[in-house]
Amino acid sequence: MSTGKKLTGLLLFTTALSCPALAFAQGTGGPPSGVAQGESPEPEDDDVLTDTAAGVGQDTQIDTQIDETPEVSVPGGDLIVVTGRRRVEPERNSTQVISVLSAEAIARTGEGDIAGALSRVTGLSTVGNGLVYVRGLGDRYSLALLNGLPLPSPQPLSRVVPLDIFPTNVVASSLVQKTYSANFPGEFGGGVINLTTKAIPDESFVTLSAGISGDEQTTFSKGYTYYGSQYDWFGFDDGSRDIVPALQSFLDSGARISDPGVDSQAILTQLGNPNRILLQKTDWTPANLSGGITMGTSADFGDTGRIGVIATASLSNKWRNRRITQQTAINADLELRSDFTDFVTDNRILLNGLLGFGLEIGEHQFRFTNLFIRDSLKRGSLALGDDLQNGDTDLVQDTAWFERQLYNSQFVGEMEFGDLSVDLRGGYAQTQREAPYEWEFTYSRSNNAGDPLGELFLNTLDPQRGGAIVSFSDLTEDLYFGGIDLGYRVTDRIGVTIGYAYSDTDRFSTRREFDIRATTGFPDIFGAFRPDNLLGDSLIQLGYDPTAQKAAGIGPFNFNIFETTQSDPAFAANLTVHAGYAKVNIVPFDTVTLDLGVRYEDATQTVSPVEVFAVPLNSGSGTDLRNDYWLPGGTITWEATDRLQLRASASKTIARPQFRELIYQTYFDPETNRQFNGNPRLVDSELINAEARAEYYLGGGDKISLAGFFKDIENPIEVFSSFSDNEQVSGFANAPSATLYGLEFESQLGEDLYDWGGFFETKRAILIANYTYTTSELKVGDNDIVSVFPFADQPASNFFNDGVALTGQSDHLVNLQLGLEDTEDLQQFTMLLSYASERVTSRGTANLPDIVEDPGLRLDLVYRQGLNLGGVPLELKLEARNVTGRDHFEFQDNGTRRIDINSYEVGRSFGASISAEF
Secondary structure, three states: OOHHHHHHHHHHHHHHHHOOOOOOOOOOOOOOOOOOOOOOOOOHHHHOOOOHHHOOOOOOOHHHHHHOOOOOOOOOOOOOOOOOOOOOOHHHHOOOOEEEEEHHHHHHHOOOEHHHHHOOOOOEEEOOOOOEEEOOEOHHHEEEEEOOEEOOOOOOOOOOOOHHHOEHHHEEEEEEEOOOOOOOOOEOOOEEEEEEEOOOOOOOEEEEEEEEEEEOOOOOOOEEEOOOOOOHHHOOOOOOOOOOHHHHHHHHHOOOOOOOOOOHHHHHHHHOOHHHHOOEEEOOOOOEEEEEEEEEEEEEEOOOEEEEEEEEEEEEEEEEEEEEEEEEEOOOOOOEEEEEEEEEEEEEEEEEEEEEEEEEEOOEEEEEEEEEEEEEEEEEEEEEEEEOOOOEEEEEEEEEEEEEEEEEEEEEEEEEEOOEEEEEEEEEEEEEEEEEEEEEEEEEEOOOOOOOOOOOOEOOOOOOOOEEEEEEEEEEEEEEEEEEEEEEEEEOOEEEEEEEEEEEEEEEEEEEEEEEEEOOOOOHHHHHOOHHHHOOHHHHHHHOOHHHHHHHOOOOOOEEEEEOOOOOOEEEEEEEEEEEEEEEEEEEEOOEEEEEEEEEEEEEEEEEEOOOOOOOOOOOOOEEEEEEEEEEEEEEEEOOOOOEEEEEEEEEEEEOOOHHHHOOOOEEEOOOOEEEOOOOOOOOEEEEEEEEEEEEEEEOOEEEEEEEEEEEEEOOEEEEEEEEOOEEEEEEEEOOEEEEEEEEEEEEEEEEOHHHOHHHHHEEEEEEEEEEEEEEEEEOOOOOEEOOOOOOOEEHHHOOOOOOOOOOOOOEEEEEEEEEEEOOOOEEEEEEEEEEOOEEEEEOOOOOOOEEEOOEEEEEEEEEEEEEEOOEEEEEEEEEEOOOOOOEOEEEEOOOOEEEOOEEOOOOEEEEEEEEEO
16 A cells, blocks of 8 residues: 555544544445454455454465464454455454454564563553553453463462463464453453464474573673572472471471470471572573474364364573662651662573364364463572661572462363354363572671671671571462353344353462571671571581580570461462353444443452461461452444444453452562562452544554543552561552543554565565553542551551552553565564553552652564575574663652662663474
8 A cells, every 4th residue: 555545544534533424434244243343345455454463564365364364262252253354354353442463473573472472562561570561550450361261370479370471482362352341251450361372283394493592681791599409400390499308397297386396406407408508609691592392283084174283392591680779768758778789690491381182173163272381480699788777788698499380271162053153161270389498698797896796797697687587488279160152143233142151269378487596695706607507517416515515615505496477377269250141242233333241250259377287376367258240341333434443332340359469478579579468358349441442444454543441440459568677568458449541542554665676675664553641540538448457447548649640550651663574585674662651569658659660661673584494494583672771670759869679770682593394
């Protein structure tokens, strides 16, 4: 399409928005299965079909493009269908507001995981731990599904799975739906993200891939690590991190650590393994490496049968250094309480595998998918800083190992019997998270001229001067789910769908933390020992041998172990949901479609402390939420002209508290370097949603759209910060209410450059841009109260200020893709620019300012080139990330002074990968 035509199209779009009635054009036809609109004549330009979801600039032949329409599997029947029209734009054919990324569109971004690819979608942004925010709402308002079925989370702080654990090679498409429809679960605050895995391949293939990458802050630079075990590079422990026998015997006994019968000497002797606690400085941090294999085959049988299998496996080993500035304030003037620099080296190993079977018999499709993901993180860190309250300088060493694992097995059957469609879905998933031996050693220098050892860093195993703390965490979550959907085309203009869904989620989580201390007779000079000697066999034995102490002229002293998590060391949680829904799709006129539905959900959510001691001892801070809701939703779509489509929607949805937020137990998040405490008094949030949108299609896959949206939230769950023993702790509370509204603009334009001749004769320029403006505010009245365990109800103004923005909400989100692509061969150069304005990550308390994150501007460059070596097709990918060198900033600012809470340099990163298909 020429530039002149596109400018004319833009003018028509503006006119149509101003006078839509004058732009009305009749169409003909009926609804496809109660989903898409009626058929209408297509403009000539639409005969050449290219689209983000179908792979812009790949092949302009209609038949090929229709074959490349991304496969999407969702509950309640086929959401995306193409009927009499020759269109492949799934966004245009859906009766809801959706964005679809196909495998080709994901490949264009060059991102290695789905979280990164989704950050390019209008109104979406991600935080550092792979959680996706929709329109500035936190991850709690996003729903993640796999093939239309729920996913459990391996993260203690989230019931939403972090999407950075999903590599792009297992995903056929990613759908984001921002308007609610009754076939989706009611926990639909900002939107649903549905990942569809690869199923039946078109032909047999084997693809091998390998990659290398690094960044300025890490690769070939100094870092910190510890030995751990011989299989750490593979993401597995060789058994070295199994809980030592003496400690396991104590845990099984039901005794308290202070009980007389507990053999604390044996426990301490076995705990001090140097492989787990001896932090070592490395002069050379290796580059990031990755490799994978994907294979598939299919075969036809009978007249209409086809069966296929696809399998993939990959392993990546990545390193990241961060020099984090961590400061805390003592008052609203932001006078410093402490000032630390924490050097952290993370080694992340991601192993994944998928085995999928697909079967097609006529109009019936079946898939059996098995997915395994293991995400391991090995961390070593050394922090140095000043405690400005007592004048000490502290040196804090941490070593940790985190294992996250997801297994998902599911069956989906989508059957068509003429006008009747039947969908069957069911499966089982389990996630696990283990964090054995999280060690923290603190060495303190008093800087006191009157102290003969005042210039030495000492750990006397005394809270006044050092300490040794070890914790063990374990989380297992089991999820069973199932559902059935029946769709029936009543007439050519009416389609009805009814369905039932069931899910049962069980989580069991434990965290045991032990503080190792020495009595007052412990010689100060012993505090100069490094951690493995401080807890070495000889010193532990000396501590339990008064005779040897007397002979040495020291002591007497002993060792004690205190359990700091004794009040609530374990909890069990359950969420059982029964849901039924009915949805009708009506085409009252040839150009108008109504999609109306209502969902009924009955849910029971419980979180209860589990008694692990023979003599009961817990806070009794359980939660039992039993609620049922009627959740209506409706969307009207009007095809005002052959090019212009208008939508309006309204719905009611909910957001439930996450399990971890409901238990009064301290948890340390290694990504944000922050402690969190739950609140058993949280309640569900209820949302009223509304949206209006205009979509203008310029032909050839080019389009622009403009939308406005509004949300009214009752009892939104917000994060606040407080201090406990000079440590910053984040908690959760229901604010009284909040509103959110904003605008979205999206454009996608392509221009063939064959008129330029020469090099450009087969080239096509691509512009994909989107912008989201969002504003929100909390509503806090003088008489509003907040319930925070274990305190009495308090005025809401003690935690929240009226008129401030919701946590996690950026006013401005911008994504821009500029690309040059070859229309005949695989050759793409893409520039990706993203921007997110400041957003609050946690509320300040005690008159302290909010904690704010400033994501800022980021520029990435990706180049993909197809090659042929001896008849073997190759794909080469080169990428440069964060070209502008944007750093991570998280801070508090009172207008005159700013302190850094969690800020560090990120640096530029570069990578290269190659894949070969046989």
